[in-house]
Amino acid sequence: MIALADADATRALGARLAASVRGGDAIALVGDLGAGKTTFVAGFAAALGAEARSPTFSLVNEYAARVLIWHVDLYRLERASELPELGLDELAGDPRGVLLVEWADRFDVLPSDHLQLVLAHTGDTRTLTATGTGPRGRELAAHLEPGA
Ligand SMILES: Nc1ncnc2c1ncn2[C@@H]1O[C@H](COP(=O)(O)OP(=O)(O)OP(=O)(O)O)[C@@H](O)[C@H]1O
Numbered sequence: 602m603i604a605l606a607d608a609d610a611t612r613a614l615g616a617r618l619a620a621s622v623r624g625g626d627a628i629a630l631v632g633d634l635g636a637g638k639t640t641f642v643a644g645f646a647a648a649l650g651a652e653a654r655s656p657t658f659s660l661v662n663e664y665a666a667r668v669l670i671w672h673v674d675l676y677r678l679e680r681a682s683e684l685p686e687l688g689l690d691e692l693a694g695d696p697r698g699v700l701l702v703e704w705a706d707r708f709d710v711l712p713s714d715h716l717q718l719v720l721a722h723t724g725d726t727r728t729l730t731a732t733g734t735g736p737r738g739r740e741l742a743a744h745l746e747p748g749a
């Protein structure tokens with residue numbers, strides 16, 4: 602578990618992950634409303650040269666950066682039957698870019714090997730727990746460890 606004292610710490614950890622990703626990587630962002638998922642993506646995207654927006658209306662935003670970034674927010678998606686039109690199947694594992702999905706616990710959209718980031722509120726601050734669900738996910742989780 603990694604302590605994130607303020608929003609800058611969340612952004613900085615996103616930037617740290619950006620330094621280790623490559624095309625085809627997939628990242629799940631899980632946590633309550635306001636836990637810091639979009640803040641993490643903003644730090645990640647900024648480190649790669651892009652500005653993240655909240656994917657409110659589109660559900661999927663694409664940013665052209667050093668790699669493509671596909672930023673997905675499943676909060677407003679109501680039914681799994683609406684998933685095909687988002688085209689996530691094609692994006693998952695696409696070597697041209699990295700897929701980051703907020704509310705990834707709501708629907709099963711990520712490849713089995715991904716990095717899962719769980720953000721939690723602890724009073725005014727946040728904590729983050731990184732778990733790899735396969736070899737590549739574990740590699741990325743290890744890169745986030747303090748001192749790695
Ligand atoms: N480590 C932190 N400590 C305190 N505040 C933080 C931290 N990280 C982010 N925040 C703040 O929490 C608020 C919510 O952040 P953010 O929008 O990233 O959450 P979210 O998980 O994407 O929420 P939603 O579920 O609504 O999409 C923002 O004001 C942000 O600056």
Ligand SMILES: [Mg+2]
Nearest residue numbers: 638639655703
């Ligand atoms: Mg958000």
